[in-house]
Amino acid sequence: MNTESVLFYLFAAILVFASGMVVTVKNSVYAALWLVLAFFTTAGVWLLLEAEFLAITLVLVYVGAVMVLFLFVVMMLDIDIAPLKEGFTRYLPIGLLIGAVIVIEIVIIVGPERFGLEAMPAPIPHAADYSNTKELGRLLYIDYVYPFELAAVILVLAIIAAIVLTLRPKRWSKFVAVEKQLEAKSSDRVRVVKMPSEKKKH
Amino acid sequence: MSVPISVSEFAPLLPEIFVLSMACIILLVDLYLTDDNRYISYALGLLTMGLAAVITFVTMPVESVVVLNGTFVNDQMAAILKLFVYLLTAAVFVYSREYLIARSLFKGEFYVLIIFAVLGMMVMISAHSMLTIYMGLEIMSLALYALVAMQRDSIQATEAAMKYFVLGALASGMLLYGMSMIYGATGSLDLKVISEHVAGLEEKDLVLLLGLVFVIVGLAFKLGAVPFHMWVPDVYHGAPTAVTLFIGTAPKIAGFAMVMRLLVEGLGDMQFYWQDYLVVIAVLSIVLGNVIAIAQTNIKRMFAYSTIAHMGFLIAGILSGTQEGYSAAMFYTISYSIMSLGGFGMILLLSRSGFEADKLDDFKGLNDRSPWFAFMMLIIMVSMAGVPPALGFYAKLAVLQAVINAGLIWVAIIAVVFSIVGAFYYLRVIKLMYFDKADDTTPIEAGRDMRAVLSVNGITILALGIFPGGLLTICVNAML
Amino acid sequence: MLEQIDNLLSVFPEVVQTLIWIILKILVIVIPVSLSVAYITLAERKVISYIQVRIGPNRVGPRGLLQPIADGLKLIMKETIIPSNANKILFIIAPVLAFVPAIAAFAVIPFDEGMILADIDAGILYVLAMTSMGVYGIIIAGWASNSKYAFLSAIRSAAQIVSYEIAMGFALVCVLMAGGSLNLVDIVNAQQGSIIHWFWIPLFPMFIVYFLSGVAETNRSPFDVAEGESELVAGFHVEYSSMTFSVFFLAEYSAMILIALLTSLMFLGGWLSPFQGIPLLEELFAWVPGIVWLLLKTSIFLFLFLWFRATFPRFRYDQIMRLGWKVFIPLTIVWIVVLGVAVLAGLGPWFD
Secondary structure, three states, X not given: OOHHHHHHHHHHHHHHHHHHHHHHOOOHHHHHHHHHHHHHHHHHHXXXXXXXHHHHHHHHHHHHHHHHHHHHHHHHOOOOOHHHHOXXXXXHHHHHHHHHHHHHHHHHHOXXXXXXXXXXXXXXXXXXOOOHHHHHHHHHHHHOHHHHHHHHHHHHHHXXXXXXXXXXXXXXXXXXXXXXXXXXXXXXXXXOOOOOOOOOOO | OOOOOOHHHHHHHHHHHHHHXXXXXXXXXXXXXXHHHOHHHHHHHHHHHHHHHHHHHHOOOOOOEEEOOOOEEEOHHHHHHHHHHHHHHHHHHHXXXXXXXXXXXXXXHHHHHHHHHHHHHHHHHOEOEHHHHHHHHHHHHHHHHHHHOXXXXXXHHHHHHHHHHHHHHHHHHHHHHHXXXXXXXXXXXXXXXXXXXXXXXOOOOHHHHHHHHHHHHHHHHHHOOOOOOOHHHHHHHHOOHHHHHXXXXXXXXXXXXXXXXXXXXXXXXXXXXXHHHHHHHHHHHHHHHHHHHHOOOEHHHHHHHHHHHHHHXXXXXXXXXXXXXXXXXXXXXXXXXXXXXXXXXXXXXXXXXXXXXXXXXHHOOHHHHOHHHHHHHHHHHHHHHOOOOOHHHHHXXXXXXXXXXXXXXXXXXXXXXXXXXXXXXXXXXXXXXXXXXXXXXXXXXXXXXXXXXXXXXHHHHHHHHHOOHHHHHHHHHHOX | OHHHHHHHHOOOOHXXXXXXXXXXXXXXHHHHHHHHHHHHHHHHHHHHHHHOOOOOOOOOOHHHOOHHHXXXXXXXXXXXXXXXXXXXXXXXXXXXXXXXXXXXXXXXXOOEOOEOOOOOOOHHHHHHHHHHHHHHHXXXXXXXXXXXXXXXXXXXXXXXXXXXXXXHHXXXXXXXXXXXXXXXHHHHHOOOOOHHHOOOOOOHXXXXXXXXXHHHHOOOOOOHHHOOHHHHOOHHHOOOOHHHHHHHHHHHHHHHHHHHHHHHHHHOOOOOOOOOOOHHHHHHOOOOOHHHHHHHHHHHHHHHHHHHHHHOOOOOHHHHHHHHHHHHHHHHHHHHHHHHHHHHHOOOOOOO
16 A cells, blocks of 8 residues: 555545534534534545645635634524434434435445446546646636636625625614714814913812 | 637627626616616616517527537527527516515616526526536526515515525535536536437446436426425415516526426437436326315415426426427427416516415406406416417427327326316316405506506417417427 | 765655654744744834833843743743633644644745745645634634633634635735746746836735735734734633643744745745846845845834834724725725736736
């Protein structure tokens, strides 16, 4: 076993463990943190595939931004998980059954026979000066330029939708007009009074 | 494979580019409008649809054109479906204006979101790659989720939006999973490459089959066909009627296009497999939709269940797997959206400030209040039930013919039997309008524009029913 | 000397050798960084004192030069207090999570031509990814402390850092457009020529935005609402003591050094001599190694950090958000467009 496979199995094991913890831990902050670990190890696996741009972007976007916001929300919410667990034991058998069926199906179909090492050989390692980033750019801006632009449309639309659903009229929020603040001068607020100094009367 | 793109390749995308630019322009213009001149956004929305129709008509190709590395296709079917989407959307704008004003929902965002949804539909209609189909679907769905939730203080609307969003996201997930399987099996996202790959296979791959199953589940979810129909009644009922009107019309056309692109163009050679799945879905939809609709007292819910039944017919047309069947399904989709437009239009017509005419009883004695619109509703109901000479009859006839020609006589028999069962609830509306006394005698408030368009809508249904040849020819040609 | 070490190590098996080499390389960066942190704390106190017409620490050692060591010793000797009901594991992990990314980012920093630990292709992205991770330490510290002050600080800090990261990211997009690469060495080399070839002229607004966002990202004054002594006592590290506290300190100051280094690399030509291209002076200063120039430039920015702290009052929270979202982000987006035009037009002397 060479270093690469050792690293792969290490990352993969941590990834599977962390993903398991995400769905099983009770505390939602812990779940979010396990998810961070899962993202990190995924990035590690991607690095082994020479997809360094994607790996770093995964960390940057998901770990650096998305999960921070996630934690932000999760920490502020006081989630009472007791009602969520209600009926857990009652539905457990059927849940396990369906889960098992799906796992068996997927193993049969996405098994090593079709997507194994022979069917999907490892990519040929590229020379050190090969730029993964450049290739990715070529794909995004030439081959998939239309879906790429559409993805931008989706993001714009998401912003619009979010604002439509959350923005309340100004009178309902504690809004401070910045222009007015900037216009304020010290002379508006403080009056300097000149007066002769007084002597203490004894 | 990276071939640089020339600017001329963007020419077939002109309608999409135009619609997107207009959405952004309306968004910006609306910022500077006060509530008194909000009608400018409305006018711009109508203008967008009109000009987009002109552009689409001018750029209508004779043969199908695939550009941008096989992600975009423009063909006859795409152009025609897009034209109907514009038409339906423009009618939605006209119908909903007064309803929106009465509920203080008359905002620029309504138009922006609808135009974005239209853009999503256009993308789906002209998709030539699984990726583009998915992108279009998401653009459309995202806009629709927001539209359903727009009435923020209504608990019903919020609940409907929540259900729609959660189930819609689940369906998207299914669809994506299926697509990833197909990609794994064929190694391409391009529908043409996929279909070539599939045609070259001696024995169909299990991965491909699993992918197909997931794709069909996703599609059935989006169309609202049984057994993935749970969201339809709640969303139709909970959303503001103006939004229901939109959801009930144009997206159906896009849904039809999506099914055609994915199943027929991409996986056409697997027809042997998907036919069976679609038969089950179609039969269940027709049965369940028609039977449950009988029990409804809310007309929006009733229409929701009738939609499910109609979607069953649409799928029945496609499952025949012949040119005839595809054009019949297209004809059915277009006819259904026009009828549905009229049906929801009638609810909007009778609604007014603080009052939703969404109970069946609200239609009582409509003949006394307005004989003309009672007649319009009569046409719509008769057409939906599939009684000659209205449009719905020919639509059903064409689909049934295609199904019988494909050798699935038992499907046709079930469809006919349950259409007759379904006729009951449509005729009940007619009975309420003509033979019952009105509880509510307030005069109808709707403006002249809405009355005119609704009348045109009703008459079109009748006229197309008497002379269905033109539309049928268009649909047949589009499938060539 | 390197060969001697290599010879010494040859007694070990190969895997251990690589491991030791890697650790040695890491130490070569971490030890100077930690020492600089120690002396920046002294510099900070001195600079602020002189700005406020005081003398500052002058008791320990000649001119107070041993003060940081005394401080460090004191912190090590103290007891680590873990508050009751605090989440013990996360409470202890938090400072580590704050410190590690700040140090890890140094791996791709070129200190001179060829003086770099890992010359990776997507260097800027890596740096951005690492700096954006620093916030976890703060958030987790705030949450695990089980204290409302710490928690408020964590919330503030999370929102602030996510907001400023966008502006920072866009500023970096400008830099990589101008440099034509994501690699920091290539970016510095793209600035070859003279002082006017450096990117601070064509990217001037980005230069300002990047540095100010950097100040905000490191939670330094005037953006230090996360610490805000006047309202939150000390913010996220209010419950921390002894070594755990000093690790937070290390993290903050290494992040400062990192931002200063990056700003000099990306906008002020990194290790390039400021006299490049000037006939007489260039030869006169040719003997100065590149790292000296880089460190000089870095110290300018570090001084600015301290100067800001002594000069400006703290921003109000809504003003911070306004600056980030409504001023910096639009500005950066506009500048991307401007720069795109300039690069397409081949505007000299930078993009021809």
